[in-house]
Amino acid sequence: MTGDRARRLLPTAALAVVVLVALTACAAGPNPTLDTASTVLGEPAGFWLGLWQGMILPVTFVVSLFTDTVSVYEVHNNGNWYDVGYVLGISFVFGGPLGASRARR
Secondary structure (H helix, E strand, O other): OHHHHHHHHHHHHHHHHHHHHHHHHOOOOOOOOOOOOOOOOOOOEOHHHHHHHHHOHHHHHHHHOOOOOOOOOOOOEOOHHHHHHHHHHHHHHHOHHHHHHHHHO
16 A cells, blocks of 8 residues: 555656756856946945835836846846845735735725
C-alpha cells in the first residue's frame, strides 16, 4: 500500500522540485551598480525617486515596450530605501487607500 502511494506522489514531488528550481533560477542577483552615481541624476536614486518611479510604473512600462532608453527600475540606486519607495509607489497606484476602501464595500 505504501509503495502505491509513493509511486503516485513521485510525479508530484518531481514537478514541485522542477518548479522550485525554475523559480530559484529567476531570482534577482546583487546589483553591481549599487551606490554608484547615475549619469542623469548625478547621485544614486533614493527613497523619494523610488516612490515617484513606483507611482509612474504603468506609464513607464508601456513606454519601455517601445524604446530601449526607458527602464521601469533605476539600477543606480542606494539599495533598500529605493526599493521601499518603489514598492510604496506601486501600492499607491495599484491598491493603496483607494483599493482598501473598495475591498471593504
